[in-house]
Amino acid sequence: xxxxxxEGGQLRLRHSVPVPEPPADEALxxxxxxxxxxxxxxxxxxxxxxxxxLGHEFVGVVERGPDALMGRRVVGEINATCGACGPCRAGRxxxxxxxxxxxxxxxxxxxxxxxxxxxxxxxxxxxxxxxDAAVFTEPLAAALExxxxxxxxxxxxxxxVGDGKLGQLVAQTLALTDCDLLVxxxxxxxxxxxxxxxxxxxxxxxIPAGSFDIAVECTGNHLGFGLxxxxxxxxxTLVMKSTYADQLTLDASAIVVHELTIIGSRCGPFPKxxxxxxxxxxxxxxxxxxxxxxxxxxxxxxxxxxxxxxxxLFDVAEV
Amino acid sequence: xxxxxxEGGQLRLRHSVPVPEPPADEALxxxxxxxxxxxxxxxxxxxxxxxxxLGHEFVGVVERGPDALMGRRVVGEINATCGACGPCRAGRxxxxxxxxxxxxxxxxxxxxxxxxxxxxxxxxxxxxxxxDAAVFTEPLAAALExxxxxxxxxxxxxxxVGDGKLGQLVAQTLALTDCDLLVxxxxxxxxxxxxxxxxxxxxxxxIPAGSFDIAVECTGNHLGFGLxxxxxxxxxTLVMKSTYADQLTLDASAIVVHELTIIGSRCGPFPKxxxxxxxxxxxxxxxxxxxxxxxxxxxxxxxxxxxxxxxxLFDVAEV
Numbered sequence: 001x002x003x004x005x006x007e008g009g010q011l012r013l014r015h016s017v018p019v020p021e022p023p024a025d026e027a028l029x030x031x032x033x034x035x036x037x038x039x040x041x042x043x044x045x046x047x048x049x050x051x052x053x054l055g056h057e058f059v060g061v062v063e064r065g066p067d068a069l070m071g072r073r074v075v076g077e078i079n080a081t082c083g084a085c086g087p088c089r090a091g092r093x094x095x096x097x098x099x100x101x102x103x104x105x106x107x108x109x110x111x112x113x114x115x116x117x118x119x120x121x122x123x124x125x126x127x128x129x130x131x132d133a134a135v136f137t138e139p140l141a142a143a144l145e146x147x148x149x150x151x152x153x154x155x156x157x158x159x160x161v162g163d164g165k166l167g168q169l170v171a172q173t174l175a176l177t178d179c180d181l182l183v184x185x186x187x188x189x190x191x192x193x194x195x196x197x198x199x200x201x202x203x204x205x206x207i208p209a210g211s212f213d214i215a216v217e218c219t220g221n222h223l224g225f226g227l228x229x230x231x232x233x234x235x236x237t238l239v240m241k242s243t244y245a246d247q248l249t250l251d252a253s254a255i256v257v258h259e260l261t262i263i264g265s266r267c268g269p270f271p272k273x274x275x276x277x278x279x280x281x282x283x284x285x286x287x288x289x290x291x292x293x294x295x296x297x298x299x300x301x302x303x304x305x306x307x308x309x310x311x312x313l314f315d316v317a318e319v
Numbered sequence: 320x321x322x323x324x325x326e327g328g329q330l331r332l333r334h335s336v337p338v339p340e341p342p343a344d345e346a347l348x349x350x351x352x353x354x355x356x357x358x359x360x361x362x363x364x365x366x367x368x369x370x371x372x373l374g375h376e377f378v379g380v381v382e383r384g385p386d387a388l389m390g391r392r393v394v395g396e397i398n399a400t401c402g403a404c405g406p407c408r409a410g411r412x413x414x415x416x417x418x419x420x421x422x423x424x425x426x427x428x429x430x431x432x433x434x435x436x437x438x439x440x441x442x443x444x445x446x447x448x449x450x451d452a453a454v455f456t457e458p459l460a461a462a463l464e465x466x467x468x469x470x471x472x473x474x475x476x477x478x479x480v481g482d483g484k485l486g487q488l489v490a491q492t493l494a495l496t497d498c499d500l501l502v503x504x505x506x507x508x509x510x511x512x513x514x515x516x517x518x519x520x521x522x523x524x525x526i527p528a529g530s531f532d533i534a535v536e537c538t539g540n541h542l543g544f545g546l547x548x549x550x551x552x553x554x555x556t557l558v559m560k561s562t563y564a565d566q567l568t569l570d571a572s573a574i575v576v577h578e579l580t581i582i583g584s585r586c587g588p589f590p591k592x593x594x595x596x597x598x599x600x601x602x603x604x605x606x607x608x609x610x611x612x613x614x615x616x617x618x619x620x621x622x623x624x625x626x627x628x629x630x631x632l633f634d635v636a637e638v
Contacts, residue, residue, distance in 0.1 A: 087552070092554055149578070234411055244572050249568045249569075251566060253563050255581070256563065257585060258414065259582070260582075261583075262582075264574040264577065264579050266578050
C-alpha cells in the first residue's frame with residue numbers, strides 16, 4: 001500500500017509498503033484523512049532524526065481490533081507508552097521514557113493507507129463530526145493542554161502571539177474561557193478568520209508592555225517569544241506552545257526581576273478536544289486550505305511550506 | 320556622615336554626605352551592619368545604571384520614627400512602593416510600577432551611617448538574633464520566596480545548582496521542607512559547610528538526567544542553567560534565583576517537549592525569614608568571611624569579588 005516515507009532527509013511516496021501487522025493490544029486503522037503539521041515540515045527538513053512514515057494528525061476506520069471498534073471512525077493519541085516507567089506510573093504518560101510517537105519517534109505515521117496504534121490510544125469520533133474536522137483533534141487537544149496547565153479565569157488578559165494554524169486553534173479554545181483575549185499576527189486574512197469568530201486581533205508590532213496576565217507563544221521564533229515576554233505583567237505566565245528549531249536567546253534578568261513563569265506545553269486531552277468539536281464550540285473547517293491525495297505528497301508538502309498557508313490535508317480514503 | 324557612593328561606574332567613600340531627612344511615613348535608621356551581595360558587585364561593575372549610596376542588606380536602629388520603633392533594631396524590605404498602581408492594588412507590591420529599591424533603584428542604600436525607609440518596610444529584629452545574623456534577613460527572605468512560588472512536598476527530589484552564598488541559603492531553607500535535597504557545586508570548603516548542616520552535596524559535573532522534580536539555579540550562568548534543565552524530569556520546575564548579567568541561550572525545544580516550568584524568583588517574606596533566624600532553623604554565621612569598616616569599602620568590594628568568597632560585611636556601628 002502507499003505511504004509517505006522520510007529517510008535521510010528525503011521525502012518520497014512509496015507504493016508497496018506492506019500493510020502493518022498490529023501487535024497484541026494494537027488495532028489496525030485504515031486512514032481516511034491526515035493533516036500536515038509544522039512538526040512534519042521540520043522533520044522533512046531534517047531538524048530531527050526520524051526515518052519512516054510521516055504524519056500524526058489523522059482520522060481513520062478500525063479494520064482489525066475489538067468488536068466494539070470494528071468499522072468505527074477513530075482518532076488516536078500519538079504517544080504509545082509502556083505503562084511501567086516512572087513517568088507512566090506517575091500519571092505523566094505522554095512523557096513515558098520508552099514511548100514511541102506516531103510519525104515522529106520510532107513509529108510509522110499516518111500519511112499512509114494504514115497505521116497501527118495501541119487500543120488505549122484510540123478515541124471514537126462522535127457522529128456529527130466530519131472527517132475534515134476530526135483531523136484537528138490532535139492539534140486541538142494540544143491547544144486545550146494550555147488550560148490543563150494554567151488556570152485561566154474569566155476576565156484574565158490573555159495574549160496569543162501568532163495567527164497561524166496553531167495560534168488559531170489556541171485562540172478559539174482560549175475564547176471558551178471568557179478571558180479578555182487578543183491575538184497578535186501579521187497576516188490580514190488570518191486575522192479576518194479570528195474576527196469572524198468574534199476574537200479581537202491586531203497586526204501592531206507594539207503591544208503595551210506589562211499588560212497581560214498570560215501570553216501564549218505560537219510562532220516558534222525568538223521575536224514572538226520576546227514580544228510575549230514583554231507583554232506580560234509581573235508574575236505573568238508565558239506558555240511556549242510551538243516547537244522551536246533553534247536555540248532561544250532570552251532576557252534572563254527580566255524573567256527573574258518580573259518573576260515570570262514560563263511553561264512548555266505539548267500534547268493534550270483528546271476527549272475534551274472531541275467534545276469541543278462535537279458541540280461545535282470551535283470551527284476548524286475554515287483553516288483547511290487544500291486537499292491532496294497521497295500520490296501528490298510532495299506537492300502537498302510544498303503547499304504546506306508556502307508562507308501563510310494554513311492546514312493542508314491528505315484525502316487518503318473515503319469511509 | 321560616611322557613605323559608599325557609586326557614580327559613573329566608580330565606587331568611592333564619601334565622608335560628608337548629609338544625614339538623610341526622612342519624608343513623612345519614613346523612618347531614619349542608623350545602620351549597624353550591612354552585607355555585600357552579588358547585585359552590589361554587578362552594580363559596581365556597571366551592569367545596571369544606578370548612582371547613589373549602594374547596599375540593601377542591613378540591620379540598624381531607628382533614630383527617628385514612631386515611639387514603638389525608637390531605639391529598636393530593625394531590618395527593612397527593599398522595595399518602597401506606591402500602594403496605588405495596578406500591581407500594588409493586586410497585592411504584588413514588590414512589583415510596584417513606581418517602586419524605588421534600596422541601593423538599587425532611585426533610593427540611597429545601606430552602605431552608609433544612615434538610611435531612610437518607609438515605616439511599612441521595617442521589621443523588628445527578635446532579641447535572640449545577632450546583628451551578623453540579622454543582616455541575612457533579606458537574602459534569606461529571597462530564598463524563602465521559592466517556597467511561596469512552588470509547592471515543595473516531603474520527598475520531592477530537589478536540586479540546588481551552585482554552592483555560593485545564595486545556594487547555601489537556598490539549600491538551608493529547602494532542607495526545612497524535608498524534601499530529598501542535593502546541592503551541586505565546585506568548591507570543597509563550601510560543600511563542607513553543607514555537609515556540616517546534614518545537606519547532601521556533590522561536585523560531580525554530571526547529574527543523572529531527568530531525575531529531579533525541582534531544580535533551583537543559583538549560579539547566574541548558562542552552564543548552571545543547562546545543568547538544572549537537564550536534571551529535571553518531564554513537567555519538572557526550574558526556579559531561576561540568580562540575577563543574570565547576560566542574555567541566556569537555552570534549548571527551547573526541550574522546554575516544550577518535556578513541558579518544563581521555569582519560574583523567576585526575587586524578593587521574599589521578611590517575617591518568615593526572621594522567624595527562621597529566631598528559631599535557629601538555619602545557621603548563617605558560617606557564611607560570614609570578613610568584616611570591614613566603611614572606611615575600607617574598596618578593600619571590602621575587592622574581597623567580595625575574589626573567587627570563592629562568601630559574605631563580606633560592613634561593621635558600620637555598634638548598638
